[in-house]
Amino acid sequence: MPQAVWAGRCQRTAVLFTWCEPRGGPADGAAFGVGGSGTGVHLAEATVMTVNELMTLDPVCCTPQTPLREVARLMSSHDCGEIPVVETKDGRLLVGVVTDRDIVLRAVADGRNPADTPISSCMTTNVVTVRPETTLDECRKLMEDHQIRRVPVVDGSGACCGIVSQADMAQRASAGETGELVREVSKPGVRTH
Numbered sequence: 001m002p003q004a005v006w007a008g009r010c011q012r013t014a015v016l017f018t019w020c021e022p023r024g025g026p027a028d029g030a031a032f033g034v035g036g037s038g039t040g041v042h043l044a045e046a047t048v049m050t051v052n053e054l055m056t057l058d059p060v061c062c063t064p065q066t067p068l069r070e071v072a073r074l075m076s077s078h079d080c081g082e083i084p085v086v087e088t089k090d091g092r093l094l095v096g097v098v099t100d101r102d103i104v105l106r107a108v109a110d111g112r113n114p115a116d117t118p119i120s121s122c123m124t125t126n127v128v129t130v131r132p133e134t135t136l137d138e139c140r141k142l143m144e145d146h147q148i149r150r151v152p153v154v155d156g157s158g159a160c161c162g163i164v165s166q167a168d169m170a171q172r173a174s175a176g177e178t179g180e181l182v183r184e185v186s187k188p189g190v191r192t193h
Helices: 068-078 100-108 136-146 166-172 175-186
Strands: 003-009 013-020 040-047 082-086 094-099 150-154 160-165
Touching (some): 068 082, 068 100, 082 160, 094 100, 094 150, 136 150, 136 166
Antiparallel strands (some): 003 013, 013 040, 150 160
């Protein structure tokens, strides 16, 4: 039975070395020899998963002028806890994010009227983002480092094209990776957004 060993990784492809016994010796081309032992090494490619493979495509967005009440209704009807804030709905250039927590702590707790208060008054503008080609490992690390549960995905022009949540990551990660992500994101400390 071949034994697989991860040797390294580049942007989207990992190189997998497989040790095995050649069938008829080095001459049959089944493997190339390593030393004189008759064992061989095969190279195979394995795809590294990227954000593009699990992100929610084209999430519901709002603009900085959208009233708090409307954003809260969007969160309710789309069952989400974060909404990307875009410059205009047509261009989808990301200018911030707003979470249910932002609305409660930065607006409701301050007694602001949700009917006439624009979301710009409580949104986060310094946003951590990823690109569609970002690996899941890189995305998980960003979420842990910045203690965020969701991260917007932007294209080359900065337009919001998706969003990745902690729950999305948990569906593809091992139990250990999921536990580590939840532990790191939930540590007491300063969150980026």
